[in-house]
Amino acid sequence: MNCTEELVEEHKPIKTMLWVLSEICSKLEAREQVEPEKLEKMVEFIRMFADKCHHGKEEDVLFPVMSELHDPVADKLVSILLKEHVKGRSYVAKMAKSIESYKNGRDASTKTIAKNGRSYVTLLTGHIPKEDNVTFPLANAMVSEIKQKKILEDYKRIEKERIGEGGHERLLGILEELKCVYCH
DSSP: OOTTHHHHHHHHHHHHHHHHHHHHHHHHHTTOOOOHHHHHHHHHHIIIIIIIIIIHHIIIIIHHHHHHTTOHHHHHHHHHHHHHHHHHHHHHHHHHHHHHHHHTTOHHHHHHHHHHHHHHHHHHHHHHHHIIIIIHHHHHHHSOHHHHHHHHHHHHHHHHHHHOTTHHHHHHHHHHHHHHHHOO
16 A cells, blocks of 8 residues: 555545535525534534544655755645645634534534535635645655555544544544435
């Protein structure tokens, strides 16, 4: 296994969550009620699976290795992707903050959740192909086999530290629950 196959595989459930989030946004925009605990679970999945685990592997392991190679194309790609990670966190933080108001029936919070949810979906819909089709193939070509093995070991460590033993499965369970509710 090369050092990016795992990341490509993790994009699949992230894309499923984007579908779920898009459906939730449609319900909110139509003024349909969405259970606040489902919104909280959605944010938990994004923060834990997509950000702490997946983006953590990229930001703390893969991207620094790519940067060590001092390739201008790789450096530019990494810079763009890191900025997009920060922007995504901002959208998720705004959604999370608005969930409390949403629980109290504040109409403006519904719009804030939907607006930031749509922005997050749009951002990641463009972000994932940049990684899968450009950045990851470049990393596979540039990074030595020995370094790739070390990267894979570091991914395991990050996953264990950030989401814990069985965390991946628990979060995929949340995703499946949300998919069953919103994407039938």
